[in-house]
Amino acid sequence: MSKAWLAILAAVVLLPVFVRHAIATEIWIFAIFGLGLNLLMGYTGLLSFGQATFFGSAAYVAGYLLKYHGINVFLALGIGIVVGAASAAVVGYLCVQRSGLYFIMLTFALNQMFYFTAYQWTTVTGGEDGMPGVPRPSILGFDIHTPLAYYAAVALLFLLSLWVMQRIVESPLGKILQAIRENGLRAEALGYNVSRMKLAAFVVGGAFSGLAGVLYAMLFGIVPLESIGFVFSGNVVFATLIGGSGSLYGPVIGSFVFIWLSESVSSMWARWPLLLGVAFVIVVLFFRGGVVEAWARFWAWRAAHRAPAVARADAPR
Amino acid sequence: MSTALLFSQILNGLATGMLYALMGIGLSIITGVLNIPNFAHGALFALGAYFLYTVIQLVGNFWLALALAPLGVGLLGVLIEYGGIRPLYKAGHDYQLLLTFGLSLIVTEGIIIVWSPVGMSQLPPPLLRGGVDLGITFYPKYRLFVMLAAALLVLGAWLFLEKTRYGAIMRAGIEDKEMVSLLGIDIHRLFTAAFALGCVLAGIAGALTAPIRGLNPWMGVDMLGIAFVVVALAGLGNLLGSIAAGLLVGVAQSLVALFWPEASVAVIFAVMAAVLLVRPQGLFGIR
Amino acid sequence: MPLVRTELLTKSFGALTAVNAVTLEVQEGSLHSVIGPNGAGKTTFFNLLTGQHTPTSGRIIFDGRDIAGTPPHGIAHLGIARSFQRTSIFPTLSILDNVWLAAFARQESWRGLAWRRADRYPELTQRALGVLGEVGLGEKAGQPAREISHGEQRQLELAIALAASPRLLLLDEPAAGLSPDETQKMVALVRKLKGRYTIILIEHKIDVVMTMSDRISVMHFGSVIAEGNPAEIQRNADVRRAYLGGTAAP
Numbered sequence: 001m002s003k004a005w006l007a008i009l010a011a012v013v014l015l016p017v018f019v020r021h022a023i024a025t026e027i028w029i030f031a032i033f034g035l036g037l038n039l040l041m042g043y044t045g046l047l048s049f050g051q052a053t054f055f056g057s058a059a060y061v062a063g064y065l066l067k068y069h070g071i072n073v074f075l076a077l078g079i080g081i082v083v084g085a086a087s088a089a090v091v092g093y094l095c096v097q098r099s100g101l102y103f104i105m106l107t108f109a110l111n112q113m114f115y116f117t118a119y120q121w122t123t124v125t126g127g128e129d130g131m132p133g134v135p136r137p138s139i140l141g142f143d144i145h146t147p148l149a150y151y152a153a154v155a156l157l158f159l160l161s162l163w164v165m166q167r168i169v170e171s172p173l174g175k176i177l178q179a180i181r182e183n184g185l186r187a188e189a190l191g192y193n194v195s196r197m198k199l200a201a202f203v204v205g206g207a208f209s210g211l212a213g214v215l216y217a218m219l220f221g222i223v224p225l226e227s228i229g230f231v232f233s234g235n236v237v238f239a240t241l242i243g244g245s246g247s248l249y250g251p252v253i254g255s256f257v258f259i260w261l262s263e264s265v266s267s268m269w270a271r272w273p274l275l276l277g278v279a280f281v282i283v284v285l286f287f288r289g290g291v292v293e294a295w296a297r298f299w300a301w302r303a304a305h306r307a308p309a310v311a312r313a314d315a316p317r
Numbered sequence: 318m319s320t321a322l323l324f325s326q327i328l329n330g331l332a333t334g335m336l337y338a339l340m341g342i343g344l345s346i347i348t349g350v351l352n353i354p355n356f357a358h359g360a361l362f363a364l365g366a367y368f369l370y371t372v373i374q375l376v377g378n379f380w381l382a383l384a385l386a387p388l389g390v391g392l393l394g395v396l397i398e399y400g401g402i403r404p405l406y407k408a409g410h411d412y413q414l415l416l417t418f419g420l421s422l423i424v425t426e427g428i429i430i431v432w433s434p435v436g437m438s439q440l441p442p443p444l445l446r447g448g449v450d451l452g453i454t455f456y457p458k459y460r461l462f463v464m465l466a467a468a469l470l471v472l473g474a475w476l477f478l479e480k481t482r483y484g485a486i487m488r489a490g491i492e493d494k495e496m497v498s499l500l501g502i503d504i505h506r507l508f509t510a511a512f513a514l515g516c517v518l519a520g521i522a523g524a525l526t527a528p529i530r531g532l533n534p535w536m537g538v539d540m541l542g543i544a545f546v547v548v549a550l551a552g553l554g555n556l557l558g559s560i561a562a563g564l565l566v567g568v569a570q571s572l573v574a575l576f577w578p579e580a581s582v583a584v585i586f587a588v589m590a591a592v593l594l595v596r597p598q599g600l601f602g603i604r
Numbered sequence: 605m606p607l608v609r610t611e612l613l614t615k616s617f618g619a620l621t622a623v624n625a626v627t628l629e630v631q632e633g634s635l636h637s638v639i640g641p642n643g644a645g646k647t648t649f650f651n652l653l654t655g656q657h658t659p660t661s662g663r664i665i666f667d668g669r670d671i672a673g674t675p676p677h678g679i680a681h682l683g684i685a686r687s688f689q690r691t692s693i694f695p696t697l698s699i700l701d702n703v704w705l706a707a708f709a710r711q712e713s714w715r716g717l718a719w720r721r722a723d724r725y726p727e728l729t730q731r732a733l734g735v736l737g738e739v740g741l742g743e744k745a746g747q748p749a750r751e752i753s754h755g756e757q758r759q760l761e762l763a764i765a766l767a768a769s770p771r772l773l774l775l776d777e778p779a780a781g782l783s784p785d786e787t788q789k790m791v792a793l794v795r796k797l798k799g800r801y802t803i804i805l806i807e808h809k810i811d812v813v814m815t816m817s818d819r820i821s822v823m824h825f826g827s828v829i830a831e832g833n834p835a836e837i838q839r840n841a842d843v844r845r846a847y848l849g850g851t852a853a854p
Contacts, residue, residue, distance in 0.1 A: 094590060094593050097597045100410075105545040106549055108354075108541075109586055112539075113585075113586030119582075172720070173718040174722070176705065182696060186694065186764075189654065190680055190764070191681050194677065271426050273422050274426035277422025281401065281423070284405065285416070
């Protein structure tokens with residue numbers, strides 16, 4: 001497990017050397033977003049198709065306050081987390097009471113509601129054009145306008161988020177959520193209020209999404225309408241899936257894959273979502289465990305194929 | 318506010334409401350039988366509209382197009398179910414669902430590539446152009462036709478589900494799949510049939526909509542959310558519930574559009590959220 | 605003093621009355637069996653006790669209080685634990701975790717719920733390992749629950765119920781699907797629990813029931829048609845007719 005942390009730390013340090021700083025920053029932001037979703041999707045077994053609701057709401061609220069009221073960065077981050085958690089509490093309350101199918105449909109439908117509200121409320125959100133002019137104030141006197149400085153700040157926040165999520169999934173709550181995924185009825189019989197636990201997971205996921213949303217707004221200096229739309233919700237689901245929803249680190253890997261793919265392809269072809277759809281289908285049909293599982297399978301295959309070679313070498317002629 | 322305007326808005330609401338009901342019923346059948354919310358339902362709706370457009374371009378006959386377009390979508394549905402959903406049966410519902418999501422992206426982008434990213438328009442057939450004098454107001458003939466056609470289709474769906482043997486099997490499949498397969502019915506064929514039927518209904522709703530709202534590649538995305546709302550309110554497999562929910566949403570939307578046009582889309586979801594707050598199981602559903 | 609008592613407990617699903625005016629008393633520390641043909645309403649009776657169904661009428665008095673209508677997640681905290689007829693475990697979690705979760709739920713305080721590492725609760729882990737040892741699964745604590753045999757899963761099923769430190773144990777066919785050897789082991793296990801827990805047992809294997817029970821209630825079509833100690837039940841003509849098919853098993 002600490003091998004994984006070493007790898008991630010190495011990635012944090014080396015990434016800006018190979019990749020444009022803004023893209024590198026985006027990867028860690030998306031990883032935070034994915035961590036939040038995976039608590040729901042991988043651990044609790046709740047496929048939430050509306051995470052952009054919390055991401056985008058936090059981005060808009062914090063972005064608005066940053067732009068028009070000049071709040072400081074810490075307050076912006078705090079508000080982002082709170083807005084993400086609060087909107088998740090509202091949406092979650094409506095959704096967790098229904099069974100799996102309805103849950104999924106409701107997360108999507110409520111996402112649409114937030115999207116259309118943002119679309120129409122042009123005075124506040126800017127509608128289709130988004131909310132440009134989001135400033136990036138300095139942190140405790142440190143200017144974070146340069147891409148590298150902001151990268152460092154975001155990377156630190158990502159590491160902090162990863163640590164927090166690790167604590168959560170290794171805690172009793174983490175086990176309870178997995179138990180709920182496996183057998184909700186039995187979890188309830190054991191004495192766990194399943195609805196309340198699901199709601200708790202939802203709120204935590206929302207908090208992570210909210211943090212990611214604020215960081216995103218400050219990265220690009222704009223809150224685009226897409227950040228609260230279903231495409232964004234689908235993107236984070238894809239990233240988590242392709243990384244591997246069965247592991248804590250899956251969303252991190254998935255974020256790498258997704259951002260790299262989308263940034264390189266979308267600049268070449270406007271119809272990039274077609275490839276995303278095809279990739280979705282292929283991953284779902286053939287690579288369900290994502291990169292993490294493929295990696296594990298590869299190592300197992302290697303281990304199995306090494307032994308016979310050794311035996312052959314020792315066998316008498 | 319004139320009575321004429323109010324009256325025609327209510328009629329608009331009923332027309333769109335019937336289409337919403339059709340979408341809800343189709344989605345309800347797929348979700349009820351296969352246990353997956355079909356994320357491609359909106360894209361297939363859009364495809365129905367585009368198929369209608371193309372057939373009219375090729376043959377010039379609206380009625381033929383209206384018959385062929387849904388069949389085309391239904392055929393695609395068979396391919397999707399057989400080639401994509403069925404192989405994932407063992408993997409679980411979540412993955413089947415994700416497949417439909419991926420397909421929705423492919424279909425939508427496919428529409429842009431094959432036809433055009435720009436919106437297009439489609440005239441109603443010559444027979445149904447112009448308006449009719451209803452006394453209180455003039456009302457477009459085509460919209461009346463849509464109301465009638467949608468109502469007949471809903472009736473047809475009801476007759477199929479309630480009165481025929483195949484319909485009974487489908488309803489049983491929504492209730493208890495294990496029992497249905499124990500009775501010797503090929504559950505896989507049931508799944509394919511249910512999926513195809515749902516797709517046909519989505520396709521015909523799309524085809525009917527084209528002359529009203531025109532065509533654009535994202536016309537399905539909005540519809541998907543609305544179909545989800547109808548199903549969430551009505552409950553799976555509840556035909557009458559879907560009709561009631563669809564009409565409720567359609568009329569509410571039309572009336573709100575009179576006073577507060579900007580909110581006319583968001584209001585659908587707000588209505589849903591309000592209902593679910595009071596009755597978490599939906600208007601008619603059981604949890 | 606009866607630990608648990610039902611008074612005219614009834615559950616109807618529309619026209620079907622699954623549990624019909626069942627009145628039953630179980631003394632603390634005793635083992636009370638409920639037997640009857642399939643469909644007699646035994647599992648529905650358990651579901652009423654554990655809150656999965658709300659009674660149509662009647663009362664459930666546990667430790668002096670009417671608990672009818674308690675939601676399922678509240679039952680464990682009253683001190684009632686249940687094992688299920690169809691194995692209901694957490695397949696991908698380890699055997700230890702399966703049991704640990706049952707023990708954790710019953711803690712007075714859930715301090716560190718989302719923060720403390722789950723393996724830093726030494727008393728709980730000890731308790732869980734202890735329960736696993738009792739049922740004979742101590743060696744396999746680290747294995748995922750889905751990798752053990754059916755017989756071992758039935759043992760786990762029981763262990764999960766025990767880990768909740770209950771006062772009342774509801775065992776729904778613990779020997780379901782077990783070979784004769786495995787059944788013997790299960791019987792020995794349940795026998796060890798007698799006296800330490802109050803047990804209500806649903807079981808089809810009559811020899812098991814006859815040797816272990818202090819009292820037996822026989823259900824048929826939702827109603828209790830007979831109640832008494834094993835000897836009385838064996839002699840009862842109504843029971844023979846309904847269940848034992850004319851000739852009693854010795």
